[in-house]
Amino acid sequence: MRLGVIADDVTGACDLAGRVVEAGLPASVLLGVPTDAATFPSDGSGCSVVALKVRTAPVDAAVASSTEAARSLLAAGATLLYQKYCSTFDSTPTGNIGPIADALAAVAAEAGDGTPAVTVGTPSTPCAGRTQYQGVLFVDGVPLAESPMRDHPLTPMRDSNLVRLLAQQTPAPVGLVRWDDVRRGAASVAERVGQVHTLVDALDEGDLDTIAEAVLQLATERPVVAGGGAGVATALARLVASTDAGDAGRGGDASAASVPPVPVTGRLILAGSASAATRGQIAEFPGERHILDPLLLASDSAALSRVRDALAARDDQLAPVLVHASPDVSAAQSELGTERAAALLEDALSELAAFAVDDLGYSHLLIAGGETSGAVTSRLGISRLRIGAQAAPGVPWAVASTGGADGRGHGRTIAVLLKSGNFGAATLFTDAWQVAP
Incomplete structure (x- = not known):
């Protein structure tokens, strides 16, 4: 199996890739739709993840880039x-x-013999x-709509029933495989996939394996x-890695130790x-x-320069320094x-981030937040x-080469950790x- 993943943001892509590597398959993350087939790994195995920025993008743009990414992955040899x-x-x-699931099902059908495709996850x-x-999603044992996600600033989650929520996003039918059927085994799950889109209950890793x-x-x-979170992808990697454990390049050769070390010259959060x-x-x-503070950034043109000057004046770049958004963004959201x-x-x-890497020579960045991670990786090229x-x-940590929007940082090797806000x-x-x- 060669797994071709279309991820809706950068941190989600890293989440999945890190778990897949740990499960025994090599993985790499490509930022944005690849324009060159040579960008994909050439070893004929493992997992390629295309990280997009489409979670909150306009629907038409999200569907277009997801479709393009899927076709690129299939052209590069993805089998799933x-x-x-x-x-x-x-x-x-x-x-x-929902719209992206509709589009990916259409791409999968085109790549096959025209038989209608299904999505399962x-x-x-x-x-x-x-x-x-x-069909209800729980976060640390609490229904989604009662968790802190209820008040997410961009995507407030007010309904815990995912079947009902997904059905509002797509004209295609949405089905559910309940936990009792999952416990009966893989054949039971497969038999109950009759709708175009099917969500499946899962309470533990054994359910994901099923x-x-x-x-x-x-x-x-x-x-x-x-589809889904990183869980099913990890289970797919476990299944393939365990089956092919004796093959060269599988079942253990996806070691995280294969990334090169990066000499530490500065740490920034x-x-x-x-x-x-x-x-x-x-x-x-x-x-x-x-x-x-967004309000200060909007009203004071020198606000960012003061933080930049503070970074430049530091005596010890090896000690991590944190720059973070104001903890209360409600006032800024209300006004701006x-x-x-x-x-x-x-x-x-x-x-x-660009100033720290290109001008101050920082080598290690820890970025918290999906939208922030997308903006930083784009700015660094x-x-x-x-x-x-x-x-x-x-x-997971990752190693990358920067491009530098102005060319100054071209070829610089840095270590980056791109963290979903919730993790x-x-x-x-x-x-x-x-x-x-």
């Missing part, structure tokens, strides 16, 4: 497409998960506290697009996420910190609008990530450096 979305779904009733990722039961086996069984009979987990990590960080407040923060944080060791489940323990900003390349 995978739609990666957040394990907390992160999608409003008018969101992009679940956001369930038990090791991250995400489970689905009776779903993965059912996906591969279905794929021998008709075009299939797997940039946090744009407003999630509860990231707020906890900010609160626990004991080192130097600077706050970016949600989109402008977010854009001001993303632009400022990505500009600081990064096109591919080599996945390394995980600092926490779903939070990681409270001490991540202190502990992550221990496993950095």
Whole structure:
């Protein structure tokens, strides 16, 4: 199996790739739709993840780039497409998960013999506290709509029933395979996939293994697009790696140690996420910190320069320094609008990343937040990530070469950790450096 993944943001792509590597398959993350087939790995195995920025993009643009990415992956030899979305779904009733699923099913059908394709999956990722039961998504045992995701600034999750939510996003029928049927085995799951889109309950890793086996069984009979959080992709990797454990390049050769070491010349943390987990990590960080307030960025043209000057004046670049968004963004969103407040923060944080790498020579960046990660990697001209060791489940380090928007940073090798806002323990900003390349 060659798994071709279309991820709706950069941190989700890294989450999946890190878990797949740990399960035994090599993986790489490509940032944006590849324009050159040579960008893809040439070893004929493993997992290629195309990281897009489409979670909250306009539907037409999200569908267009996802379709292009899927076709590129199939042309490069992918044998199974995978739609990666957040394990907390992160999608409003008018969101992009359904339209992208429709588009990927159409691409899979085109690539086959014209037989209509189905999508099968679940956001369930038990090791991250995400489970689905009776079609309802739970976050650390709490229904999604009662979790902190209820008040997410961009995608407030007010409905825990994913079947009902997905049905609002697509004209295609949406079905559910309940947990009792999952417990009966892969054949039971496969038999109950009759709708175009099917969500599957899963409470533990064994359930994910059953779903993965059912996906591969279905794929021998008709075009299939797997999907969900990183959980099912990890189970697919486990299944293939265990089957092919004796083959060269499989079952253990996907070691995180294969990424090259990066000499440490500076450590910078940039946090744009407003999630509860990231707020906890900010609160626990004991080192130097600077706050970016969108209202101040909008009203004071020197606000960003003062933070830049503070970074330049530091005597010890090896000690991590944190730059983060103001913990209370509600006032800025109310006055500036949600989109402008977010854009001001993303632009400022990505500009600081470029300044730290290109002008100050920083080698290691830890970025918290999917939108922030996308902005930073774009500003640095990064096109591919080599996945390394995980600092926490779903939070891997990676090694990349920068391009530098102005050419100054071209060819510089840096280590980056791109973290979903919801992931990681409270001490991540202190502990992550221990496993950095």
